[in-house]
Amino acid sequence: MFETAELGRHISKKAFSEAEPVLQTQLLQIQRAIREANVPVIILVSGVEGAGKGEVVNLLNKWLDARGVHTHAFWDSSDEERERPRFWRYWRALPPRGAIGILFGSWYTEPIVEHAFARSDATQFEHALRRIAEFEQLLVDDGAILIKFWFHLSKDVQQERLKLDVGERIASPQLALYAKHYSAFREVSERAIRQTDCGHAPWHVIEATDPRYQHLAVGRILLETLQRHLDAHRAELVSGAEPMLLKESPPDAPRELLATLDPDAARTVLSTVDLSQTLEQEAYEAEIAALQLRLKRLTWQARARKVNTVLVFEGWDAAGKGGAIRRLVSGIDARLFRVISIAAPTDEEKAQHYLWRFWRHVPRAGFVTIYDRSWYGRVLVERVEGFAPRPDWERAYQEINDFEEQLHEHGVIVQKFWLQISPEEQLRRFKEREVTEWKQYKITDEDWRNRGRWQAYEEAVHDMVSRTSTRSAPWKLVSANDKRVSRVTILRTVCERLEAVLGQTGKPVESN
């Protein structure tokens, strides 16, 4: 999930100094409108240590009219607070209607810290998250506008900051301790964000490497969200009784809101794939043979332990999915795998929920099931071509996560691949297919049409990875301009994943 907040997005000094005064004026205007509309606004400022949360809070206080802003930092809980139910302290901190409350740290901090330091178990953590979801629902039902920011830094950047930032180290003596447990925090935070990321209270995960990018993203999201709510509020006042459904926030709001300011602010996750990688034929042949042998052994082990594996393949047209799958299954005994090619749904399938056709094929224990295209069609082709209305594909991210989480809880290994090629390479392959007789069936009008929507697809892939790449069901972005690189990468990833699960613990799945 955090992959999409490690892209090195930034904003130039010039673009920032041009945008800031405009933004501030707009924020002051909207703050007045909020006061008139008499709705409370709650802004949660959270994220990893060292991500400049304090600066964001100071900045918001600078941009906004301080008279309507209530800033509240949650330090360690007091005696007073500990003698009451946990949410008492959060109720105390809520802003009244018409005001903006900035909460530095929030109801998320304690559950995340407790669980990351293993002082609470997975089910206690889940219970705490349910309480949070209920609380946020209650606030939103009452008309509050809830805006949740999560600021992210990669491990390396966090380490850098630790060395430099003496001031923050004094403010938070635990910073070094937190940094040491970076990956535990990352995993626990991912879970917290995923489980509480819903339509009425979405999370905004923002890369905090470049403060200019971070600050403009915060400002623009704030502005856009408040504007959207005020519009809906006014429409309700005009139309009378019936409450309207609120328009959704863009899935990657910072990207869409900042793209015009600086192209570097709009990088997608696909920009991280190094397409220049190549592999010589000889090295390739040796490596692929070794990997196939290794995979054969591993899949028999998985069979003996009754561990299922689900491999999902998505990618651009002509990215080489078919060839990669053939090399992969050469390393698996034919009795142990099944390849499922997802074409148009049957009549019977169309009469059911779109996930029904995937549930019906969930294999019994001990097998490898390979999906050539998958349930991700919902958030790729169906989104881009408009086959599914926006609320349907928006909802699908969560539905897919729930589905894969159920597979994971049942002990199924889930690994997803996106095969990435450049538009130039795709064009070369299309043309090659047109002139090579036995390859002509492979190229259709549809392929050319999809190609015309490269950017829309790239955005859909970016959102898909952002929303559905989880620790238990990760996406691997495969550099596929060179087919040899692609095939080796895929085989190696599958082997490593199986080894990690089968090898160390002796148990089919890591405890969840």
Next chain:
Amino acid sequence: MFETAELGRHISKKAFSEAEPVLQTQLLQIQRAIREANVPVIILVSGVEGAGKGEVVNLLNKWLDARGVHTHAFWDSSDEERERPRFWRYWRALPPRGAIGILFGSWYTEPIVEHAFARSDATQFEHALRRIAEFEQLLVDDGAILIKFWFHLSKDVQQERLKLDVGERIASPQLALYAKHYSAFREVSERAIRQTDCGHAPWHVIEATDPRYQHLAVGRILLETLQRHLDAHRAELVSGAEPMLLKESPPDAPRELLATLDPDAARTVLSTVDLSQTLEQEAYEAEIAALQLRLKRLTWQARARKVNTVLVFEGWDAAGKGGAIRRLVSGIDARLFRVISIAAPTDEEKAQHYLWRFWRHVPRAGFVTIYDRSWYGRVLVERVEGFAPRPDWERAYQEINDFEEQLHEHGVIVQKFWLQISPEEQLRRFKEREVTEWKQYKITDEDWRNRGRWQAYEEAVHDMVSRTSTRSAPWKLVSANDKRVSRVTILRTVCERLEAVLGQTGKPVESN
């Protein structure tokens, strides 16, 4: 919660035979409309053993056109099913669009049975319920109409049936076992129902003592729910894009739908209070003195253990709340209690969520807090007088349950009292107040106005008890026509509750 399904509601033979043919004709019509609208309908048939679930399923198959009905019973899971994630078997059983699926037993059965027999712990149970809520959300988001029936029998009636019903005993050899664990099942079921009872998939808890009442209630609810969904569906087709908010189902649907057929089908929970009870002055004085002494000892014990107690008083005007509270606090050291009278909210309170004013007064550990009127104003006076719009008070039941559950989890004892008097007794007291000079301040125009809405208030009280009487925060309905009976009942209930918590386990709260 189940108190409201133990009222002896029934339908006369005559009323039933008049209503049934009409109902069947309407059901067949609506089934055709469902087929045309191409939406799937999922009916869950669940409840305690012996409650005639099989007969309901047979009846629905008789009433409806069998060609569009898919009945599915969940027996013990097969090998096939156990080797896949738990929900695989439920996905298999879903009806296609346009059809009606009747699920005999459902995704609730296994989690409830596992937890009632202590084979899963509280957090595993909560996790299972979260999965269920996600699944139901997914179905409803996809356009399915989900109707959930829970059939209830009191313990005595279940025992009766066990003796008589040889046929069912053969069908379910575990019936005797389940009956033996009646109270464990009751508690676990209550929790399951409460946590999954939401707007898009509400539960209908139906008393199953009288089959005629049970069957007509099922038929009418089915009809009313389908009609409501079809109307919304059609409105959407007409108005174009924007999906509309669906009108809610009545809180006690059977009551509202069957009231015209037979007054005995419309009994409220207040009908169970025996108002003829009396107590002589001498016996009263002795008893009250003993109880006050007992309470003094208990509240000091609670103080030592840092256990908080919250007592809530609601009741008709002139039911004697004030007097009862005075007798109660005579039994508590003045340093240990606080009485909070809930009047109109302050400006500061009005600028917040309605629960904020109650959260702010949550006491520190070791005290007794007595609320003379409370957060229940939301679902009583605000509902009846229209001060809160329907969605607001409808939502409040769940919000209040969450609030009280947080108190309970923090170790607070919560006990709620409703003081019940007859309209005749109220009139007598009003008149007495008008002629007694020092009591005149106690009677206002508002009291007379409220009296004029006796039936609306009675319905609101009924729904309140139905939705918010839980094991950890129960309602006690107090017979208050005789003030002496009322005061003794209240003191005794408080003593017994404190003893139960402080006495046996040595721990402040039962494990949850």
